[in-house]
Amino acid sequence: MKVDQLSQVRQEIRSGRWQRPTAGLTPGRVQANLVVLPKRLAYDFLLFCVRNPKPCPLIEVTDPGSPVPRKTAPGADLRTDVPRYRIYRHGEWVKEVSDIRPYWTEDAVAFLLGCSFTFESILLEQNIPVRHIEEEKNVPMYRTAIPCEPAGAFQGNLVVSMRPLASRDVIRSIEITSRYPQVHGAPVHVGDPQEIGINDLSRPDYGDAVTVRPGETPVFWACGVTPQAVAAASRPEWMITHAPGHMMITDMKQEDLVGING
Amino acid sequence: MKVDQLSQVRQEIRSGRWQRPTAGLTPGRVQANLVVLPKRLAYDFLLFCVRNPKPCPLIEVTDPGSPVPRKTAPGADLRTDVPRYRIYRHGEWVKEVSDIRPYWTEDAVAFLLGCSFTFESILLEQNIPVRHIEEEKNVPMYRTAIPCEPAGAFQGNLVVSMRPLASRDVIRSIEITSRYPQVHGAPVHVGDPQEIGINDLSRPDYGDAVTVRPGETPVFWACGVTPQAVAAASRPEWMITHAPGHMMITDMKQEDLVGING
Numbered sequence: 284m285k286v287d288q289l290s291q292v293r294q295e296i297r298s299g300r301w302q303r304p305t306a307g308l309t310p311g312r313v314q315a316n317l318v319v320l321p322k323r324l325a326y327d328f329l330l331f332c333v334r335n336p337k338p339c340p341l342i343e344v345t346d347p348g349s350p351v352p353r354k355t356a357p358g359a360d361l362r363t364d365v366p367r368y369r370i371y372r373h374g375e376w377v378k379e380v381s382d383i384r385p386y387w388t389e390d391a392v393a394f395l396l397g398c399s400f401t402f403e404s405i406l407l408e409q410n411i412p413v414r415h416i417e418e419e420k421n422v423p424m425y426r427t428a429i430p431c432e433p434a435g436a437f438q439g440n441l442v443v444s445m446r447p448l449a450s451r452d453v454i455r456s457i458e459i460t461s462r463y464p465q466v467h468g469a470p471v472h473v474g475d476p477q478e479i480g481i482n483d484l485s486r487p488d489y490g491d492a493v494t495v496r497p498g499e500t501p502v503f504w505a506c507g508v509t510p511q512a513v514a515a516a517s518r519p520e521w522m523i524t525h526a527p528g529h530m531m532i533t534d535m536k537q538e539d540l541v542g543i544n545g
Numbered sequence: 546m547k548v549d550q551l552s553q554v555r556q557e558i559r560s561g562r563w564q565r566p567t568a569g570l571t572p573g574r575v576q577a578n579l580v581v582l583p584k585r586l587a588y589d590f591l592l593f594c595v596r597n598p599k600p601c602p603l604i605e606v607t608d609p610g611s612p613v614p615r616k617t618a619p620g621a622d623l624r625t626d627v628p629r630y631r632i633y634r635h636g637e638w639v640k641e642v643s644d645i646r647p648y649w650t651e652d653a654v655a656f657l658l659g660c661s662f663t664f665e666s667i668l669l670e671q672n673i674p675v676r677h678i679e680e681e682k683n684v685p686m687y688r689t690a691i692p693c694e695p696a697g698a699f700q701g702n703l704v705v706s707m708r709p710l711a712s713r714d715v716i717r718s719i720e721i722t723s724r725y726p727q728v729h730g731a732p733v734h735v736g737d738p739q740e741i742g743i744n745d746l747s748r749p750d751y752g753d754a755v756t757v758r759p760g761e762t763p764v765f766w767a768c769g770v771t772p773q774a775v776a777a778a779s780r781p782e783w784m785i786t787h788a789p790g791h792m793m794i795t796d797m798k799q800e801d802l803v804g805i806n807g
Contacts, residue, residue, distance in 0.1 A: 326588040333595065333603055334616075341595055346697075354596075354694070432616070435608075 292532065297363045299381045304528035305366060306400055311537050313355070313466075314530035315342050315395040316507040317365055318514060319383075319523040322347045322390035327435030328514060332394065334432035338441055338509035340397035340465045342533070348389045355533040361393045367526035374518035383523055391523075397466035398507055398530055399444060401537055402459075409459055411452045414493045421528070422446070423487035424506050428480025429471070431513065439513040443471060443503040445484065447495040453502060460504065465540045472503040479503065554794065559625045561643045566790035567628060568662055573799050575617070575728075576792035577604050577657040578769040579627055580776055581645075581785040584609045584652035589697030590776060594656065596694035600703055600771035602659035602727045604795070610651045617795040623655045629788035636780035645785055653785075659728035660769055660792055661706060663799055664721075671721055673714045676755045683790070684708070685749035686768050690742025691733070693775065701775040705733060705765040707746065709757040715764060722766065727802045734765040741765065 289309050295301040305314055320328055325347070332339035343352045350361040362384045370378040370386055380386075399422070403413050415422045422444045429441040448456055453473060461469035472479045484501060485492045489508055495501060511524050525531060551571050557563040567576055582590055587609070594601035605617045612623040624646045632640040632648055642648075661684065665675050677684045684706045691703040710718055715735060723731035734741045746763060747754045751770055757763060773786050787793060 322588075326591065329588065329591055329595065330606055333591065333606060344592055344595060 289532065289534065293359065293364055296366050296532075297360070302366045302381050302529075305530045305532055306528060309532050310404065313342070313533045313535040313537060313540060314398045314400045315355070315533055316398050316510070317361065317368075317523075317525040317531050318394045318396065318510055319361070319391050320394070320514065320519060321388065321521065322392050324436065324519050325392040327437050328394065328510075331431070331434035331437040331513065332396070332510065334434055335509070336464065337468055337471060337505035338431065338507065340467060342395040342397055342465060342535075344395075345393040347392050350387060350391075350393065352393070352395055352531075352533065355395065355535045356531070357534070359531075359533075361531065362387050365525045365529060365531045367529040369524050369526050371515060371519075371522040371524070373520065374515045374522075379526055386521070386523060394510075395531060395533070396507055396510060399467055399504065400530065401466040401540070402463055402504075405459060405463065405537060406456060409455065411448065411456055411459075414447050415491065418493055420491035420493055422490050423484070423492055424489035424508055425476075425481045425503075426488045431509065436517040437513050439509070439516050441471065442489070442506045442509040442512055443479070444490075444506040445487075445501050445503050447493065447499040447501050449499055453500050456502060463540050467504050467507070470502050470504050474500055476501060551794070551796065555621065555626055558628050558794075559622070564628045564643050564791075567792045567794055568790060571794050572666065575604070575795045575797040575799060575802060576660045576662045577617070577795055578660050578772070579623065579630075579785070579787040579793050580656045580658065580772055581623070581653050582656070582776065582781060583650065583783065584654050586698065586781050587654040589699050590656065590772075593693070593696035593699040593775065594658070594772065596696055597771070598726065599730055599733060599767035600693065600769065602729060604657040604659055604727060604797075606657075607655040609654050612649060612653075612655065614655070614657060614793075614795065617657060617797045618793070619796070621793075621795075623793065624649050627787045627791060627793045629791040631786050631788050633777060633781075633784040633786070635782065636777045636784075641788055648783070648785060656772075657793060657795070658769055658772060661729055661766065662792065663728040663802070664725055664766075667721060667725065667799060668718060671717065673710065673718055673721075676709050677753065680755055682753035682755055684752050685746070685754055686751035686770055687738075687743045687765075688750045693771065698779040699775050701771070701778050703733065704751070704768045704771040704774055705741070706752075706768040707749075707763050707765050709755065709761040709763050711761055715762050718764060725802050729767050729769070732764050732766050736762055738763060
């Protein structure tokens with residue numbers, strides 16, 4: 284089955300027939316991380332995102348109780364249109380489901396945050412190879428010693444993703460990604476991992492290790508795992524997120540991201 | 546008296562000796578609009594800003610009760626370091642003061658929003674003349690027919706400022722300001738005022754009319770009056786803002802704005 288039409292893909296996901304990762308689905312559409320929290324925590328979390336735009340680039344915030352992302356996917360329902368969700372209680376992951384209608388509340392606020400799938404597809408279009416895609420692995424992610432700006436209940440250190448690049452691609456990748464602040468923007472660090480508190484590139488905290496070839500420089504981008512990790516650490520009564528790799532596909536096209544925040 | 550040192554200017558303002566507009570003070574430092582609201586309205590207002598980044602570019606949001614903008618002016622006190630403030634009750638302006646310590650509350654949240662003084666000084670540095678500065682007037686501002694994205698209690702139409710430019714400067718001004726999303730970014734409209742609901746350029750809703758010469762194109766930018774007007778229209782129990790033109794001068798330099806959100 285060829286599923287390249289947005290409405291068709293969304294219907295497959297909504298019906299529960301597609302419960303696999305979304306990488307490569309509907310090329311060119313912006314995919315997003317999902318975090319759902321009760322309204323009483325929404326101010327602190329929103330402020331955390333505003334204060335930490337690199338790990339937490341806000342794509343959209345829904346009105347309390349409404350599962351409709353009016354701006355980026357007005358025909359969608361955030362309770363059914365993500366392939367897999369994770370339910371957390373007091374910060375502990377308790378369940379993975381494909382439909383969160385039974386868990387949705389009248390005070391639920393959904394946050395859609397930019398995701399690196401989008402900037403990776405832009406890098407590939409510009410002929411910059413992405414190692415973990417070449418090696419068919421998950422991107423390596425690391426906890427750093429860089430503290431995020433805290434906001435109310437939410438605090439913690441930045442998580443980064445790493446892509447090793449040849450020197451000529453380091454500069455180009457910075458130029459390109461700096462134009463896309465809504466999907467993590469420019470890197471946060473280039474070069475020596477120890478400078479940001481990473482001791483061993485071959486032992487990532489999340490995802491898989493990838494080959495770093497002689498002469499390549501590791502380039503580190505702020506990672507969307509940060510807000511989920513920070514939110515879970517505050518042990519909220521309940522929280523719902525997408526399952527890793529199972530993103531919300533919005534109607535928005537990659538090219539709409541340029542200048543969106545300007 | 547030559548006051549070009551930030552600490553000296555801040556002391557002058559703090560002591561109440563400087564109660565005049567801040568245009569031209571401490572060249573190169575980012576100046577900001579101020580809106581202070583009670584915590585219970587802060588979520589809706591923060592979300593309004595996030596949903597409407599062009600009129601409401603967030604520079605900083607303080608922790609509830611703290612008058613210190615930790616990120617952009619860690620040594621400052623927002624209760625004394627703005628030359629003139631306006632106190633509003635239920636949306637009505639009741640008083641103008643130079644010290645808001647008597648009005649500050651434990652649940653006060655201060656929002657610093659980007660201000661067009663900064664992008665005007667960047668335009669001037671690039672030899673793009675700014676008409677209202679040439680004519681020693683206040684910038685002309687207009688209510689438009691463009692609705693902002695509402696958020697909870699806050700809704701209303703966009704207010705824009707207008708600068709007439711020669712054709713060669715129109716493109717350059719868009720290129721330049723689009724690099725500064727934190728101070729309103731790229732224009733929202735170029736050309737026919739009626740397209741955005743403005744019937745008569747010679748009758749601005751705020752500020753002064755300026756000369757539009759033959760062959761010039763009016764260029765419209767989102768304006769920081771928008772959030773104040775929208776906040777007042779929701780008639781909050783209390784609200785404090787800066788008095789027009791009497792801005793908060795931050796420690797941040799203009800050049801720090803490039804890439805701040807990326």
